[in-house]
Amino acid sequence: FHYIAYHLESIADNARDVDFAMRWGFGWSVGPFETWQAAGWNQIAEWVKQDIEEGKALCNAPLPAWVFEGAVAEKGVHTPEGSYSAKSKSFVPRSTLDVYKRQEFRAPVFGSGAADPKTAGTTVFEDDSVRLWHTGDDVLIVSLKTKMHVIGDGVIKGLQRGLAEAEKSFKGLVIWSADAADGGAFSAGADLQSALPAFMAGGAKAVDPIIRELQDTFMKMKYSNVPVVAAVAGLALGGGCEMALHASKRVASIESYIGLVEVGVGLIPAGGGLKEAAVRAQREAKGNDILQFLKTGFTNAATANVSKSALEAKAMGYLKEDDVIVFNPYELLHVAKVTARSMFDAGYRAPIQRPVTVTGRYGWGTIRGQLVNMRDGGFISAHDYKLGDMIAEIVSGGDIDQGSVVSEQWLLDMERKAFLELLNNPKSQERIMGMLQTGKPVRN
Known part of the structure; x- marks a missing residue:
């Protein structure tokens, strides 16, 4: 606080710019001037002044006079009128350039009285x-x-x-x-x-x-x-x-x-995520082998990517x-x-709701073969294999002929059935409870 107050005049147009630079540069949620103001402007200023006088500060340079004067002493550096500029000794409002009209709720600053998106409109x-x-x-x-x-x-x-x-x-x-x-x-x-x-x-x-x-x-x-x-x-x-x-x-x-x-908690997507993988694969394939386009959607879901x-x-x-x-x-x-x-x-x-062409048992069997290799090679657990196999079955449309045409509801029903089956599975229950209790995935 001592440092930013001393250097404000020479490094920035106003206190808001310092806070934004620190917040956005370091990924902070609040800047140093905001922290000072939230903690009590005058109390912090007096403590810093006392440390300087007693030789406890890192530097013996005094705090600038503006820290203890007028509206700053009364409200802090951020006010609804603007943020304090040590150079012009005034409160500088936000820029009104047209580009900022695209920001209905601009980056808020503590104490500025900015519009609250939770109550606006x-x-x-x-x-x-x-x-x-x-x-x-x-x-x-x-x-x-x-x-x-x-x-x-x-x-x-x-x-x-x-x-x-x-x-x-x-x-x-x-x-x-x-x-x-x-x-x-x-x-x-x-x-x-x-x-x-x-x-x-x-x-x-x-x-x-x-x-x-x-x-x-x-x-x-x-x-x-x-x-x-x-x-x-x-x-x-x-x-x-x-x-x-x-x-x-x-x-x-x-x-x-x-x-x-979802596989992280021992479940499979059941809100239409796998159905959409099948729909998009068919659309992207444009008449070619759908399986080649299905692999991405399957892998993303099976590995929780x-x-x-x-x-x-x-x-x-x-x-x-x-x-x-x-x-x-x-x-x-x-x-x-x-x-x-x-x-x-x-x-x-x-x-228009259109039917979905699926890969059927051909696609399911091809993916299952790769999952068997991963399971038997020790790369995934038996329960990982079960989850992967269920996902493969759904995105392929199930045990039907290659090129079969199904509805979106058919795929949604498969998702829901598999999801409910997994809820009763002890291994999935272990993963769910582990995530709820520790916030971390359980490997089983």
Whole structure:
């Protein structure tokens, strides 16, 4: 604090610039001036002054006079009027250049009184799980409020409500959460904790309607009459990844970590993630051998592979070629809303549900052969083999002829059946409880 106060005048236009440089340079959530102000400006200033006078500081240079003067002594360096500049001895407001109009909620600074995205705009509906709101520009926004934006019953009901509201009164729906730009999550997946009571009371059968409703909601998103845009930033894992996959389009921050990670808790994706792997493989194959295009989707799910960036997510197939990557996370909401409106204005219509051509037992058997080699070679455990085999069966369409045509619902039913079977498996239960208790995957 002594150092930044002494050098502020010569190194930066104002205190805000120092805080942003330190935050963005080192990945901090708050900067040094913000920390000082949050801890009590005058108290810290007096302690630093006392240490200097007693020779306990690293340097005997006195604190600048402005630290103890006027509005700084009263409020600190960050105020709603702006941040303090030692050079001009005034509070400097934020830049009003047009480029910043793309940032509806700019990087917040402690004490600046910036607009809070959790309360901004007009709220259409709000409960403990979601907030539906808009800013008067014909696009409805769904913001998830759960911890790490996990998907439980409240979020599913909120998405259903948002879809109905958007189809009735708006040009599009954007899924965007307020803290994602500051290193939060788009969604860390399904809320296993909330499903535990149902499982304990009625076993796997009691979980069946929950999974079915999740699948139905994601399919409603995919075939909505208005465009649904997933504004992805941070973690999009498991069910969060599947939610993004079922949007009409994805707008992703460059720092997006996307993947189907269910095998880590001894389960398989059951929200349509494997179904989408089969659908996309068929589309990309364009009449060629679908298996060659299916390998990526299978491997990603079977190894719980997570992208290290949005660019890698494109290479992995979680983002499509025409999905938008945004380099400034504070512009994500603007780009997502513009994307939704432009799709609507271009005459958006819900896609037609088309049948899926699958590889059948040919694809399943080919992948299974490789899994057997890995199991017998000691590279994967017997339970890893079981999970991989189930994933291979689903993405291949099951024990049917190569080139068979199935519906998306056929694949979703296979996902759900396999998921419920695994819930009753002791090895999977070990992995689930291990993750809930320690937060780390169990290898068994």
